[in-house]
Amino acid sequence: MRRAVPAVRRGTGPDVGPRLPLGGATLLSVLIASALVAAGCGTEPTPHATATCGTHQTQRDAQRAKDTVDADGDGVYCESLPCPCDGTPDDGRRSRSRSAAAAPTSGSSTTAGPDGGRSDATPPLGDGAGGVDEDPAGCTVVPRTVDIGISGTRYPEVRRHWERAIREGQPRVLTVRRAGAAVRRTELLxxxxxxxxxxxxxxxxxxxxxxxxxxxxxxxxAQNRGAGTVQGVKLRRYCSGQRFRVVWY
Structure with missing residues (x-):
């Protein structure tokens, strides 16, 4: 006599939830979606550098081409190339004229000794497009301390000097004060x-x-003037009164 086998309901049970039939159309949709994801469809392509800074004659050329690596991700390309230069991209904040910029405040510093120096032929770092004592047209002041990235591997001697000066008591956070810069520099040197x-x-x-x-x-x-060019380009967008600090990378 054959024993009756109890019927088993497929797709259900204590550990298995109800299963829906996977029809041909559903399976095809899944396969198409997987293929699109694998191919990267619907996503922005990752940009790749197609040139090096040596391809361009000036920083302006590199900035307009945007075909090199932006080392510090600040939107300024080939910062070590000579000017003419293009400024940094706008951050969306409203510009203020230099007459509306915050008034400079006094800061402490130490007197230079006979073991220091900088070339008289080199303009002060960060001078404006209108002259060393003038703010560039359309500059802005933002209510925060901005970071100015400069390559410490490319300009190691400048980095060592600045970091030593900070350890000896010079301020890390600085304020743009273009008025009178040429006179201060001449007197110092x-x-x-x-x-x-x-x-x-x-x-x-x-x-x-x-x-x-x-x-x-x-x-x-060469290191001093290269670092000066980088800082000048990055500070060109800011008016006197803007607080900043140099971040080495």
Whole structure:
């Protein structure tokens, strides 16, 4: 006599929820969606650099082409190339004229000694497009301390000097003060001899202090002028009164 086998309901049970039949149309939809995801459809393509900074003659050329690597991700390409330069992208904040910029405040600094220096032929770091003592047209002041990225691997001598100056008491957070920068710089470097192949580097820069005294050190001329170009491009968008700090990367 054959024993009756109890019927088993497929697709149900204590550990298995109800299962829906997977029809041909549903299966086809799943396969198509998987193929689209694998192919990257519906997503933005990742940009790749197609050139190097050496491809371009000036920073403006590289900025307009946007075909190189932006090392610090700030939107400014090939910052070490010579000017003419293009400014940094607008951050959406309303510009203020320099007459509306915050008034500079006094800061402390130490007097340069005979072991320092920077080339008289080099303009102060961060000078404006209208001249070393003038703010550039359309500049802005934002209510925060902005970070200015400069490559410490490309300009190691400048980095060592600035970090040493900060350890010795110079301020880390600076304020743009373009008015009178040329006079402060000339007075600071008076009597400090020049050296072939080296510049007399200042910290704080003349355009970021309100008095003559500052730390001065001899550094490689190419490094000093390259770092100066980078900082000048990145500060061009900001008026006097803007607080900033240099972040080395």
């Amino acid at each position: 008076r009597g400090i001899p020049t050296r072939p192949g080296e510049d007399r580097d200042e910290y704080p820069p003349a355009m970021a202090r309100d008095r003559v005294s500052a730390s001065v050190a001899y550094v490689d001329a």
